[in-house]
């Protein structure tokens with residue numbers, strides 16, 4: 001419980017009506033959650049405008065309402081606060097309500113199209129091994145040390161985020177590593193959060209349905225570095241051509257990492273096999289369990305963060321070389337009878353799919369056939385669908401196009417968008433099997449002794465989302481069962 005005037009300390013109030021010395025029990029941006037004593041923040045969304053629910057919130061006895069536009073009639077007993085940007089105000093208020101938990105630990109945010117989950121997972125495991133209590137906020141799950149807290153978003157809303165950070169502080173966490181998505185930046189989910197550091201992994205085609213243009217997407221990512229304080233570091237992948245743009249206006253201390261140039265943190269890829277990566281990092285040779293050249297970037301980034309947080313470089317490298325990947329990231333099984341390698345990967349962007357398939361191409365032998373099963377999500381960037389189908393064809397011997405999470409779109413229509421990317425010459429190696437389970441089974445039937453099957457797009461997800469319902473579905477399990485049933 002906090003006084004409204006205290007929660008508002010960092011917020012620029014344009015107008016206020018009603019007392020400010022009232023007690024606020026909790027903060028919500030959903031009128032359906034309002035109970036007496038709750039502060040309701042009206043937010044403009046993609047579907048509806050939260051301002052339309054102010055009367056409902058007042059009816060449910062909200063103690064105060066924060067909005068960008070005051071209603072024509074003000075309800076009695078409610079304090080109204082007008083602000084320029086509700087999202088930003090929500091972030092600042094949530095932070096104040098929980099006593100600014102992000103200032104009480106060292107919080108590092110990771111942004112970029114690919115590699116966020118892998119990076120924060122590596123950092124969480126690394127800092128646990130270094131002996132600290134550590135928090136993690138990621139797409140797969142949130143964690144306080146080994147305690148798992150299910151996650152609903154890559155970056156939670158401002159209230160959930162601050163509540164989570166507060167829990168981490170109370171559990172004694174010295175560090176927390178979180179993913180910062182571009183949606184979160186636009187919606188100001190991290191407004192008011194103090195970061196000790198920020199990492200940029202890369203930026204490629206994704207989420208253009210939401211951001212409209214690639215420039216807007218870049219701007220959203222860049223705004224994370226704009227908000228970092230002078231005390232923070234900004235660790236940038238120098239091999240991504242947008243790296244320098246990210247830190248054009250940052251106050252943070254900028255550091256770079258690279259596999260190609262001489263920078264603050266430098267690595268060289270010596271070998272990339274199904275057993276892992278052989279790397280040289282800052283002059284030291286290491287073997288890591290992670291597979292795929294792109295993981296050299298994730299490992300190097302995590303190393304850079306640890307060194308910037310003043311950890312011992314050698315100890316850091318020793319631990320990094322022992323760590324496993326995040327769930328559903330180049331996660332593989334080898335079947336018992338026919339030694340078929342089945343790989344499950346969360347590649348759901350053109351760049352990620354290309355990286356994973358290039359890695360497979362590097363580690364395969366000429367005798368192995370590569371079969372890719374891939375689909376694209378509904379109600380998400382449609383522009384990536386034909387591109388992903390084309391990449392799958394270019395880098396595989398056989399391709400089975402299928403469904404991912406269709407959400408509220410027609411699965412067949414998504415599949416047809418993908419098919420448009422298949423070049424006539426590739427028709428003969430492409431099949432379309434709408435049902436994902438059947439598609440995986442088909443791949444297993446087509447696979448011969450020692451072949452490689454890649455099931456891309458859903459990684460760790462344990463469901464398939466169709467018309468608002470999440471049906472149990474686990475790529476790795478389906479793959480394993482199909483191979484077993486076929487006696488392979």
Ligand SMILES: CC(=O)N[C@H]1[C@@H](OP(=O)(O)OP(=O)(O)OC[C@H]2O[C@@H](n3ccc(=O)[nH]c3=O)[C@H](O)[C@@H]2O)O[C@H](CO)[C@@H](O)[C@@H]1O[C@H](C)C(=O)N[C@@H](C)C(=O)N[C@H](CCC(=O)O)C(=O)O
Nearest residue numbers: 029030031043045046047048050053153154155157181183
């Ligand atoms: C596109 C997007 O980001 N949408 C988020 C947004 O929802 P929205 O804009 O549709 O909200 P809305 O339904 O229009 O409602 C507007 C406002 O009115 C309020 N409302 C609504 C109805 C009502 O009766 N009363 C009421 O007060 C809502 O609570 C909301 O505050 O605000 C919601 C509340 O915070 C989020 O849950 C929701 O995430 C949806 C579920 C989502 O799918 N988001 C994805 C795209 C996302 O955020 N992804 C990123 C990155 C993914 C990655 O690459 O890893 C992530 O960080 O997870």
Ligand SMILES: Nc1ncnc2c1ncn2[C@@H]1O[C@H](COP(=O)(O)OP(=O)(O)OP(=O)(O)O)[C@@H](O)[C@H]1O
Nearest residue numbers: 113114115116117118139294297329345346347352
């Ligand atoms: N550094 C990287 N560069 C390019 N591709 C990568 C990198 N790291 C991982 N990938 C690929 O991208 C996929 C997603 O990786 P990861 O989950 O770590 O990214 P993310 O940024 O968290 O994605 P999301 O935005 O969906 O949460 C992996 O399965 C892998 O195929």
Ligand SMILES: N[C@H](CCC[C@H](N)C(=O)O)C(=O)O
Nearest residue numbers: 348376377380404405457458
């Ligand atoms: N978190 C990302 C990844 C989606 C993964 C893919 N399986 C899909 O459903 O499109 C998103 O919401 O865009």
Ligand SMILES: [Mg+2]
Nearest residue numbers: 116117139154
């Ligand atoms: Mg992620």
